[in-house]
Amino acid sequence: MSRALDLLFERLAVFVAGAALALALGVMAAQVVCRYLLDDSLVWSEEVARYALVWSSMVGAAVAYRQGGHVAITNLVERLPARLRLAVSRVVHLLILGFGGLVAWTGWALSARNFARHQLSAALQIDIAWVNLAIPVGGALIAVAAIEAIVTAAKPSAGVSTL
Incomplete structure (x- = not known):
């Protein structure tokens, strides 16, 4: 399972995020040149x-x-005993799971409404729902990563997961 998640996040998601960022940079540079x-x-x-x-x-x-790359204030959590630190870590990951699920759910509702309306973007004339689909995809990926963090923190050999 971890291998599949590594493939999903470390290959596919990183590629999508990087390619989209490179596309934005390239298009903005082309706009300046033009x-x-x-x-x-x-x-x-x-x-x-x-x-x-x-x-x-x-x-x-x-x-x-x-990857643990978001900003976190861990000064207080690091001072807690190991068992309490683990409990706090699980609660935080559960909250993030709820947030990711909420983002995925509401993002999907938005995308579905826009697919039904066939609303087109002004310049590209593409269905705006394809853009809005980034919201549920991102939320679902956050939820999957949170589930992985909770499961990993539950394993006895995993040690104490930090925030």
Whole structure:
């Protein structure tokens, strides 16, 4: 199971987040070149960059959570006894699981409504639901990473998981 999660997060999710970020950077650079050197703008560049950043941030947030890369204030938790520190870690991961589930649930409801409406973006004329789909995907990935953290913290050989 851990191998499958490593493949999902360390390969697929990192690739999606990185590719989306690279796409946003490339499109913004092309926009600058076109605007200042060619004296002409790309009408679609702002939308592509915005949508790519949405996907990059939602998927990247899940990767960062799984890798322990989010900001955490651990000074108080590190001073607790090992058993209490483990309990606090589990509670935090449970709260994050609830948050990820809520984001996935509400994001899916938003995406489903937009798929039903066939609302198109202004410049690209793509269904806006494809952009909104980043929200439930990111939330679901956060929830999966939280479940993994809870299971890992429950194993006796895992030691004490920090926040």
